[in-house]
Amino acid sequence: MTTSMATKEELKARIEAGIPGARADVRGDDGHHFEAVVSAPAFAGLPRIAQHRLVYDVFGGELGGRIHALALQTKAE
Amino acid sequence: MHWHFRPKPSEDFTVSDETQNPLRDAIEDAIRSNPVILFMKGTPEQPMCGFSARTVAALQALEAPFAAVDILPDPRIRQELSALSSWPTIPQLFVNGELVGGCDIVMEMHETGELAQALGVEQPDEAPAAASAQAGSAPLSIENRLG
Numbered sequence: 001m002t003t004s005m006a007t008k009e010e011l012k013a014r015i016e017a018g019i020p021g022a023r024a025d026v027r028g029d030d031g032h033h034f035e036a037v038v039s040a041p042a043f044a045g046l047p048r049i050a051q052h053r054l055v056y057d058v059f060g061g062e063l064g065g066r067i068h069a070l071a072l073q074t075k076a077e
Numbered sequence: 078m079h080w081h082f083r084p085k086p087s088e089d090f091t092v093s094d095e096t097q098n099p100l101r102d103a104i105e106d107a108i109r110s111n112p113v114i115l116f117m118k119g120t121p122e123q124p125m126c127g128f129s130a131r132t133v134a135a136l137q138a139l140e141a142p143f144a145a146v147d148i149l150p151d152p153r154i155r156q157e158l159s160a161l162s163s164w165p166t167i168p169q170l171f172v173n174g175e176l177v178g179g180c181d182i183v184m185e186m187h188e189t190g191e192l193a194q195a196l197g198v199e200q201p202d203e204a205p206a207a208a209s210a211q212a213g214s215a216p217l218s219i220e221n222r223l224g
Binding site: 022049053 | 126163182
């Protein structure tokens with residue numbers, strides 16, 4: 001786990017690498033609070049809570065810690 | 078008053094101990110015994126985080142009674158809760174023992190009317206009128222003291 005400040009570019013890259021076919025639009029410049037809109041074919045047929053879990057799983061224990069907040073909107077695509 | 082998870086000072090909780098975990102038991106019991114329960118930072122009257130505040134506001138706009146647990150007094154509450162729910166962030170809303178989601182999902186469900194449906198309450202026609210009528214009433218309050 002890296003301890004440097006998180007960036008929107010890092011979050012975008014990790015979400016897109018972690019979820020097959022995902023496209024992520026990440027905003028947030030303070031290093032701690034981010035907003036992401038994520039679309040992925042893997043979300044199809046899943047309830048919202050499961051879609052969000054797939055994204056949270058990319059970051060493991062970093063959410064709430066190094067990444068203080070990630071506001072999330074998910075779309076099946 | 079809201080739920081207070083107050084471990085006995087003499088007891089030594091170990092998060093990884095599966096066999097003896099009174100704090101986790103207390104959290105599970107709270108989730109089981111309250112149809113609508115919100116784990117949040119701060120209290121409904123004084124939320125300590127914007128995400129918790131927005132989630133409380135959505136529940137109050139629907140005039141839905143709910144129990145609330147402040148996770149801030151002891152970091153172990155959050156550790157145990159997240160281990161239990163596999164959900165990393167706060168707030169967490171449970172309805173009938175099931176995790177509904179955090180702030181984003183609750184807000185999205187509020188906008189679509191799904192939240193009222195999940196809570197089994199009427200979607201108010203006029204949100205502002207409902208909000209002013211709601212102003213004086215407190216959410217369902219419970220108290221739990223461990224030990």
